Amino acid sequence: MREKPNVYVVIMAGGGGTRFWPWSRGKQPKQVLPIISQRPMIRETVERVRPFVSPEKILIVTSRSQAEDLHRQIPQIPPGNILIEPMGKNTAPCLCLAALYIKQRSPQAVMVVLPADHYIADRRRFLRTLREAAGFAARQNFLVTLGVQPTEPETGYGYIQKGEILNAADGIKVFQAKAFREKPSRPKALSYLRRGDYLWNSGMFIWNVDVFLEAIKKYLPDLYRGMMVLKDSLGTSCERLLLEKIYKRIQPVSVDYGIMEKADNVALMEAKFPWNDVGSWEALTKIWPKDKAGNALKSGDRAAQGKVLAIDSSGCLIRSEEKLIAVIGLKDVVVVEAGNAFLVCPRQRSQEVRRVLQELNDKGWKEYL
Amino acid sequence: MREKPNVYVVIMAGGGGTRFWPWSRGKQPKQVLPIISQRPMIRETVERVRPFVSPEKILIVTSRSQAEDLHRQIPQIPPGNILIEPMGKNTAPCLCLAALYIKQRSPQAVMVVLPADHYIADRRRFLRTLREAAGFAARQNFLVTLGVQPTEPETGYGYIQKGEILNAADGIKVFQAKAFREKPSRPKALSYLRRGDYLWNSGMFIWNVDVFLEAIKKYLPDLYRGMMVLKDSLGTSCERLLLEKIYKRIQPVSVDYGIMEKADNVALMEAKFPWNDVGSWEALTKIWPKDKAGNALKSGDRAAQGKVLAIDSSGCLIRSEEKLIAVIGLKDVVVVEAGNAFLVCPRQRSQEVRRVLQELNDKGWKEYL
Numbered sequence: 001m002r003e004k005p006n007v008y009v010v011i012m013a014g015g016g017g018t019r020f021w022p023w024s025r026g027k028q029p030k031q032v033l034p035i036i037s038q039r040p041m042i043r044e045t046v047e048r049v050r051p052f053v054s055p056e057k058i059l060i061v062t063s064r065s066q067a068e069d070l071h072r073q074i075p076q077i078p079p080g081n082i083l084i085e086p087m088g089k090n091t092a093p094c095l096c097l098a099a100l101y102i103k104q105r106s107p108q109a110v111m112v113v114l115p116a117d118h119y120i121a122d123r124r125r126f127l128r129t130l131r132e133a134a135g136f137a138a139r140q141n142f143l144v145t146l147g148v149q150p151t152e153p154e155t156g157y158g159y160i161q162k163g164e165i166l167n168a169a170d171g172i173k174v175f176q177a178k179a180f181r182e183k184p185s186r187p188k189a190l191s192y193l194r195r196g197d198y199l200w201n202s203g204m205f206i207w208n209v210d211v212f213l214e215a216i217k218k219y220l221p222d223l224y225r226g227m228m229v230l231k232d233s234l235g236t237s238c239e240r241l242l243l244e245k246i247y248k249r250i251q252p253v254s255v256d257y258g259i260m261e262k263a264d265n266v267a268l269m270e271a272k273f274p275w276n277d278v279g280s281w282e283a284l285t286k287i288w289p290k291d292k293a294g295n296a297l298k299s300g301d302r303a304a305q306g307k308v309l310a311i312d313s314s315g316c317l318i319r320s321e322e323k324l325i326a327v328i329g330l331k332d333v334v335v336v337e338a339g340n341a342f343l344v345c346p347r348q349r350s351q352e353v354r355r356v357l358q359e360l361n362d363k364g365w366k367e368y369l
Numbered sequence: 370m371r372e373k374p375n376v377y378v379v380i381m382a383g384g385g386g387t388r389f390w391p392w393s394r395g396k397q398p399k400q401v402l403p404i405i406s407q408r409p410m411i412r413e414t415v416e417r418v419r420p421f422v423s424p425e426k427i428l429i430v431t432s433r434s435q436a437e438d439l440h441r442q443i444p445q446i447p448p449g450n451i452l453i454e455p456m457g458k459n460t461a462p463c464l465c466l467a468a469l470y471i472k473q474r475s476p477q478a479v480m481v482v483l484p485a486d487h488y489i490a491d492r493r494r495f496l497r498t499l500r501e502a503a504g505f506a507a508r509q510n511f512l513v514t515l516g517v518q519p520t521e522p523e524t525g526y527g528y529i530q531k532g533e534i535l536n537a538a539d540g541i542k543v544f545q546a547k548a549f550r551e552k553p554s555r556p557k558a559l560s561y562l563r564r565g566d567y568l569w570n571s572g573m574f575i576w577n578v579d580v581f582l583e584a585i586k587k588y589l590p591d592l593y594r595g596m597m598v599l600k601d602s603l604g605t606s607c608e609r610l611l612l613e614k615i616y617k618r619i620q621p622v623s624v625d626y627g628i629m630e631k632a633d634n635v636a637l638m639e640a641k642f643p644w645n646d647v648g649s650w651e652a653l654t655k656i657w658p659k660d661k662a663g664n665a666l667k668s669g670d671r672a673a674q675g676k677v678l679a680i681d682s683s684g685c686l687i688r689s690e691e692k693l694i695a696v697i698g699l700k701d702v703v704v705v706e707a708g709n710a711f712l713v714c715p716r717q718r719s720q721e722v723r724r725v726l727q728e729l730n731d732k733g734w735k736e737y738l
Binding site: 002022202205222307309311312320322323324325326327328329332333335337340343345346349352353355356362363365368 | 384391676677678681689692693694695696697698699702704706708709711712713714715718721723724727728729732734737
């Protein structure tokens with residue numbers, strides 16, 4: 001039997017609250033909201049990996065403004081495990097910072113990277129996949145990315161093409177990653193689905209910290225040099241100031257674009273659990289329970305009194321908080337009450353909610369942001 | 370010069386609040402809401418006729434539950450002029466009751482009947498029409514009804530066909546009423562508009578009390594007999610009890626169906642002021658001010674803080690009360706926040722709001738009724 005790898009889980013929880021406005025707000029982003037269940041997404045994410053790692057081995061990377069709220073939501077995570085980025089610079093710097101922390105604690109650790117705000121059903125299969133990936137990453141010099149088996153021609157996700165098979169154990173296959181594709185057109189997405197050799201890019205990664213830091217050194221040398229300055233100051237009183245200085249000069253870059261699409265040691269592990277990145281109100285129509293007419297309804301979270309009445313309507317997504325929302329004759333419309341605001345828009349246009357935020361900014365109506 | 374007739378104005382304010390749910394409620398019907406302007410419709414209606422009659426000659430007929438609220442809204446009307454029907458029995462009994470009151474005070478009076486909740490622009494022309502109608506009704510044994518010059522093939526109104534011309538003065542023509550038509554189909558409404566000899570049935574009447582009571586005697590003899598019992602008790606301590614007894618046995622009937630459509634002394638006076646019976650949310654799209662994209666918006670009545678943000682939307686009717694309503698990509702949709710509820714429906718289906726009330730009743734969600 002092989003030695004069990006020392007696994008750390010890094011949860012990226014730095015996202016701002018724009019896509020789920022008016023429920024999410026600047027100071028209340030998606031990850032702290034009970035969007036899927038009755039519990040905040042970050043808590044769901046932490047609970048999901050608890051059988052796999054202890055709280056001491058879960059790191060949360062977030063922004064200063066969210067740190068306190070997150071700590072309240074997941075008090076089981078030691079405060080020292082909540083890493084604060086001075087500003088958002090996309091995922092590569094964020095994960096480099098986390099890798100340095102982990103390496104300081106455990107030089108041979110395997111690092112599992114998870115977004116804080118994804119929907120994942122079938123926890124057992126999810127954890128089995130993570131265990132398999134961690135084992136693979138501990139044995140091989142690969143950057144492993146989880147690719148989810150597509151179930152429909154989704155145009156909102158990136159796709160990764162499977163290359164030659166590298167491993168197969170416990171029914172979970174690992175492939176060489178052959179090509180990364182950005183969000184495709186509908187016909188392209190359909191062809192990916194039909195061909196069967198493309199997986200959804202889930203944004204979940206598993207790698208040995210050293211393998212990852214090597215990749216940063218090779219593909220993002222400026223980032224690497226900048227962050228190496230920090231290395232010896234981690235945990236000292238200088239850390240915060242230094243990190244701020246470094247971050248100011250760092251170019252924002254995603255780990256996908258900056259490393260994964262360039263590296264030749266990227267492995268693609270096929271994941272078969274139901275997954276959704278919950279990127280817009282529209283996405284929730286696939287997740288929330290539906291009434292007979294296919295309306296996804298959510299009302300009255302906890303103490304809230306809101307009710308929903310949908311007459312002769314179908315395919316709608318309706319969420320009330322304190323008032324009654326009554327709709328008649330609507331098809332595929334999003335109707336959301338949250339805090340001091342309401343949003344109504346066709347489901348297919350729910351990603352345009354950013355235009356509302358832009359207008360609110362322009363008008364100076366800050367109380368709604 | 371002819372003697373000036375002694376004119377009383379009767380304002381019918383008994384309607385319940387269903388069509389403008391959630392703004393109107395059982396205890397807060399349309400007439401007490403500031404639907405058109407910043408003032409309640411009943412107050413607008415009273416103010417509109419003030420240059421024509423003094424408050425002592427304005428009678429309000431309403432229900433017990435609304436009397437107090439109405440008195441608060443229009444304190445200038447003497448409390449004794451607010452007549453209370455024990456229950457709603459449609460317009461004929463209501464106007465018979467008012468006629469008895471007026472006849473007791475002034476046997477030769479002319480009675481002008483106005484609904485409390487209509488939109489009327491051009492007050493000068495409106496009052497000129499009323500003066501002309503009152504003069505005509507004082508001289509002739511006609512039941513005068515105001516017919517509004519149609520401006521579009523409206524299917525929500527009744528139509529009255531013009532017969533031979535009876536009078537023309539000050540540019541206002543009076544015709545014999547030839548035929549009453551219920552709400553027509555679209556093609557019929559179009560043909561009425563093209564023919565030019567049909568007017569909208571406005572529900573405003575002008576007649577000598579005696580002429581009206583004669584018509585009741587002839588066409589609604591049961592109602593007449595019933596109400597005659599009341600005649601000598603008006604203003605006595607028995608009135609209320611007696612009225613209740615009488616009303617319980619009265620058949621509900623409208624003055625249009627019960628009298629106007631049958632009588633041969635009906636005159637149709639052509640009115641040329643902008644008029645709307647404001648029968649549904651949809652109607653307000655013709656009345657409320659519009660933004661550049663043709664959205665009729667109303668937000669923040671008086672102290673209310675509600676705001677509206679309409680992006681890439683047109684032909685919508687949006688009313689917010691305390692929250693922000695943001696819409697994206699909607700066309701011809703009604704979006705209304707009022708009190709503890711929120712309504713969203715296509716404009717053309719806004720009259721179906723009664724289905725919401727039905728469902729609320731069925732579910733026992735009384736707090737929203």
